Amino acid sequence: IVELRLNDKFGVEPVQGNRVWDWQEALAQHSDQPGQLTVTYLTDAHRAAAKQIVADMREAGFDEVEIDAVGNVVGRYRGATAGAKYVLTGSHYDTVRNGGKYDGRLGIFTPMACVRELARAKRRLPFGVEVVAFAEEEGQRYKATFLGSGALTGHFDPAWLDQKDAGGVTMRDAMRHAGLPADLDAIAALKRDPQHYLGFVEVHIEQGPVLNEIDIPLGIVTSINGGRRFHCEVTGMASHAGTTPMDRRRDAAVAVAELALYVERRASQDGDSVGTIGMLQVPNGSINVVPGRCLFSLDLRAPTDPQRDALVDDVLAKLQEICARRGLHHAVEETMRAAAAPSAPAWQRRWEAAVESLGLPLYRMPSGAGHDAMKLHETMPQAMLFVRGQNSGISHNPLESTTSDDMELGVRAFQHLLEQLAQE
Ligand code: HGY
Ligand code: MN
Ligand code: MN
Numbered sequence: 284i285v286e287l288r289l290n291d292k293f294g295v296e297p298v299q300g301n302r303v304w305d306w307q308e309a310l311a312q313h314s315d316q317p318g319q320l321t322v323t324y325l326t327d328a329h330r331a332a333a334k335q336i337v338a339d340m341r342e343a344g345f346d347e348v349e350i351d352a353v354g355n356v357v358g359r360y361r362g363a364t365a366g367a368k369y370v371l372t373g374s375h376y377d378t379v380r381n382g383g384k385y386d387g388r389l390g391i392f393t394p395m396a397c398v399r400e401l402a403r404a405k406r407r408l409p410f411g412v413e414v415v416a417f418a419e420e421e422g423q424r425y426k427a428t429f430l431g432s433g434a435l436t437g438h439f440d441p442a443w444l445d446q447k448d449a450g451g452v453t454m455r456d457a458m459r460h461a462g463l464p465a466d467l468d469a470i471a472a473l474k475r476d477p478q479h480y481l482g483f484v485e486v487h488i489e490q491g492p493v494l495n496e497i498d499i500p501l502g503i504v505t506s507i508n509g510g511r512r513f514h515c516e517v518t519g520m521a522s523h524a525g526t527t528p529m530d531r532r533r534d535a536a537v538a539v540a541e542l543a544l545y546v547e548r549r550a551s552q553d554g555d556s557v558g559t560i561g562m563l564q565v566p567n568g569s570i571n572v573v574p575g576r577c578l579f580s581l582d583l584r585a586p587t588d589p590q591r592d593a594l595v596d597d598v599l600a601k602l603q604e605i606c607a608r609r610g611l612h613h614a615v616e617e618t619m620r621a622a623a624a625p626s627a628p629a630w631q632r633r634w635e636a637a638v639e640s641l642g643l644p645l646y647r648m649p650s651g652a653g654h655d656a657m658k659l660h661e662t663m664p665q666a667m668l669f670v671r672g673q674n675s676g677i678s679h680n681p682l683e684s685t686t687s688d689d690m691e692l693g694v695r696a697f698q699h700l701l702e703q704l705a706q707e
């Protein structure tokens with residue numbers, strides 16, 4: 284095991300790491316719920332977070348800063364010549380409910396720290412740097428995900444505007460409340476022409492235990508696992524919990540419980556597939572009523588799309604079989620399908636060279652989590668860099684953490700990537 288400490292290595296304070304740390308802390312003050320970090324699409328806290336990023340980008344010295352028609356915050360630092368292409372980078376600023384401070388946000392602030400240094404030095408590169416703080420990636424408020432990065436690839440589904448959140452607020456109304464135009468033409472205009480970009484890079488906290496365990500601060504992402512998501516409903520018959528004999532019940536929740544055990548078993552068989560029922564509700568359930576209805580979600584992922592699809596087919600066939608056997612009805616709505624996204628070799632090599640230039644060992648790894656880079660992958664080359672997390676790398680949890688030393692290394696790797704590109 285290699286022992287690496289930034290201060291041993293550089294003998295300096297993590298100035299950029301501390302700056303990224305301060306930006307993260309300030310942004311984490313905005314939350315939908317006091318006492319935790321929850322920032323879902325277009326809430327007042329989400330809006331406040333966007334304004335904070337706008338102010339931070341302006342202070343950092345970006346030439347243009349704007350909030351676009353889906354709520355992304357876009358900062359552009361122009362290249363040396365008019366018409367120069369851009370490197371596109373960024374990540375999301377929304378969070379899961381009761382999430383961590385770094386998921387997504389680290390990928391906004393790391394390149395911002397680099398642009399801030401360029402602007403301070405009044406330096407222009409042969410290309411511009413466009414940093415996008417994506418408004419929505421986590422799929423929390425609506426049955427839609429990658430709203431921010433999807434808008435940049437032309438994948439904003441018009442039907443989404445009429446979707447309602449749990450409180451009955453349509454996305455259209457949420458957009459208007461947030462001061463956005465809620466206009467499909469304006470959203471369609473956000474689509475980026477890949478001709479104007481060199482590619483997309485994203486820095487992200489690892490969200491897993493690997494880098495922490497092997498004590499290596501930065502990881503090179505080789506590929507992002509693909510996934511599919513479903514919102515499902517099983518309907519049986521609500522009846523008296525005291526009088527309905529066990530063999531006459533049409534219990535919707537027990538059917539989903541049976542499916543959950545199957546998902547666990549079936550995903551485990553592959554070794555590297557994962558399956559989760561993260562939401563499971565008995566609407567209007569009572570302690571003394573056999574569940575007549577059960578709503579649940581399915582999130583199924585694998586390193587390759589055929590493996591993912593085989594998993595999906597088996598799980599949906601099992602749902603069919605369970606419901607038929609138990610005399611239940613079911614409905615399934617697919618709400619996301621993301622293809623696996625292997626890193627573009629040339630961009631992966633640039634990250635590798637950047638990490639090596641810091642004197643760090645190379646560690647290549649797949650990403651089990653989904654990322655905005657999966658969307659950009661559909662239109663341009665992309666590659667990601669992971670930064671080690673603390674607390675065994677836990678994520679989607681308030682215990683998510685990293686250090687300013689590791690964030691410093693992330694900034695330095697990003698600076699190196701830009702320098703390499705400038706010399707190519
Ligand atoms: O679910 C995911 O993988 C991502 O964190 N949104
Ligand atoms: Mn996440
Ligand atoms: Mn994320």
Ligand code: MN
Nearest residue numbers: 523524525571
């Ligand atoms: Mn009674």
